[in-house]
Structures are given as structure tokens and as C-alpha cells.
Amino acid sequence: MLFKDIQLTVYASLFAALIALGAYLAVPIPISPVPIILQNLFVLLAGLLLGPRWGFASVGIYLFAGAVGLPVFTGGKGGLAHFLGPTGGYLLGFAACAFVTGSIAHSTDTNRVRDTLAVLAGVVITYAFGVPWLKISASMSWEKALFAGMLPFLPGDAVKAVSAVILCRTLRPVLLRRIQTVAP
Template identity: 40%
Template sequence: MKVDRVRMITLCAMFAAVTAIFAQVEIPLPIVPISGQTLAVGLTATILGSRYGAVAMLCYVALGAIGLPVFAEAKGGAQVLIGPTGGYIFGFIVTAFVTGWILEKTKFTLAWALFANTIGMIITLVMGCVQLKFVLDMSWTQALTVGVYPFIIVGLIKAFLASTIGITVRKRLVQAKLLRLPKLEKAAS
């Protein structure tokens, strides 16, 4: 059991690092850039599931909170978390948990992963939009225009990529015995 726990903690750390790397892949926009972070969140949740996906994102947020430059544009520090884009970052934790939870309660298939990652995208956008609105004192229309609408198409593409890649990688990790199937998933297979 201890080996499994160490393996999962190692995977959480690796996925926190992957998220930090993906955060540096971005298309700059005036207030909220399009970055690879949300793709990494979807991959993490699809591969690790709810609990460990959320732990990986908690690690990522904690690394950024203490000042490491892991957020988009190589930013770090608590000021990012309380700033206009902080809601998206906090949303990653909830998104990873909910996306993984949906997959654990249904099946780790491409169709369910796409559904779960789409729900996750919505969670991230909603949490980001709420903080954006209040931090910048915007109307809801302005917050939606700046913080949601530009990200819907890209978010759906990332949800598809996270689902496709995530399910494939998850299957390979299970085959290599680097990732254990949850009890519910074992019973279904």
C-alpha cells in the first residue's frame, strides 16, 4: 500500500509540474491569456481521477502562492491568486475534482471524458468570471465578454485533447501497473 501511495504522490507532483510547463504555452489577450493550463488540468483529472487530480492542482496552486513562477506568463505569488485571473486558478482544483469524479462515477471512456472535461471547462470559466467581475469591478456582461466568451471554442478543443490524450495515457499507465484502477472500475472491467 505504501508503494502505491508514494507512486500517486509522485504522479501528483509530476502533473503539478506539467501544469506549470503548460501554463507557459499561451496566446496573450488583454486581461486573461489563453494558456495551456486548462489542458493540463483536464489531462490530470482524466488520468489521476478526482482525489489525486485535485491534490495535483492543490500542489500547483500552492507552488504559485509561495511565489514560484508557475502561473501563466511565468507569474507567481499570492497577488496573482487575489488578482483578476485568480478565480480561474482556484477553479482548477474544483475542476480537477469534479472532472475526475464524473469519470469515476461513470466510465473512463472517450465519450465520458469529453463530457467530464466540458463540465470542468465550464466550472473553470464560471469561477474565473466571478472573480474577474469583482476584482475589476465589471458588469456581468463585461466579465462574460472578457473572461468567458473568448475561451469557449478553445476550451472545447482543449476538452477534446485532454479526453483523447488522457484516456490513452491512463490506459497505458494502468497496463504498465503505474496506476491502479479504483475498485469500482475493476468491477466494471
């Protein structure tokens, strides 16, 4: 087993822990009544920094920890039953989001435009899973599902998407340097 492989395994676990703690980090913003929960910022960062495979793995481990019963889902919830609840679609959407963001952003020439596109696609994918699931499981109409499960969060998502791109520019060199220097 390559050292780089183990290193990325540990990094993916680190990101899973960050996503889990993100459920408890709330930053109030002036534009919207709903405070930003930093959780999907870390999901986006996992995709951007680790790439599709390891980003997906890190969200997968986070979902596994939540399924086992640790209180790591948004609002401190946990347990297998939440996958079937009204917010279960967003949980699966996180995994898809990390994968899609990772596959768009991960290439030999990374630039800001590509990162921005990746983050936007990631946000769209999260809602593409979350809103239909909310509609079906809570048997709402489309408009109501959009109003309850998407529109209030969009200002926060804009802030998070911008922060993800900014943070990625700062953190990517740090991560790449660690991977290159420590590997034998």
C-alpha cells in the same frame, strides 16, 4: 505506506509540474486570435487520469508552488497576491475543475461519453469560479466580465477539451499499466 500511494504522490507531482510548464507552452490556432495556453489541458488531464483526489492534490501543489512565488501561473506570474487579483478565480477554478472532472470520469467503466461529459463539466466549473471573481474584483458588469474573461477563450477551450479526451484514451492505458505492474 503502500507503494501505490507513493507512486500516485509522484504522479501527482509530475502533473503539477506539467501544469506549471503548460503556462509556457502556447500553440497558435487558426480560428482564434488568442493562442491556446496548454495549462488547463493538463488540469483536465490530471482529473481524468488521476481521479478526483489525486487530481485535486496535483492542482493544489501547483497552486502552492505559485503561492510561494515560483513563476508558474499563466503568463509567467507568481506570488500569493495573484489569488486576490482578477484572475484568482480561475486559479481556484482549476482545483475545482480537476476534482469535478475526476469524480465524473473516475469509475469502473470508463468510456468516451463519460470522459467528454467530465471535461465539459470541468470547463464550466472553471468559468463558474473565474467569471464571478473577475466581475467582483475588477468591478465590471456581467456582460463585460463574460466578454473579457470567457468568450475569447472558448474556441481554444474547445480544442483543449477535444485533445484532453483524445489524449486520455491514449495515456490512460499507459498509466494504468504502470500502476499495476510496478506495484508489488
